[in-house]
Amino acid sequence: MRHEETEFVGGPLDGRVLEVIVGMTGQPPRSYTVPVPGDDGRPDVTYVYHRQPSPSRRTRWVFVYDPEGKRPPGPRWPWSKRS
8 A cells, every 4th residue: 555645634643744644546545634632531522634645745635623523525426415
């Protein structure tokens, strides 16, 4: 499997560059979720990052933190159910 170094912006992973698995097209996934187990009875937390083109030449892509934790909308296929 191929990996690509990808920078994370915002949230708990701010400033880190991690290797993310890329698909057959050479692009990382559109969203990246980081599950964090809760300590001392606290509920589990999931951080959500969305892929965007990188503004710098350091990496091709960056993952930007989404504090609301919503997944990006996918393509609207004519045969899929509207929700």
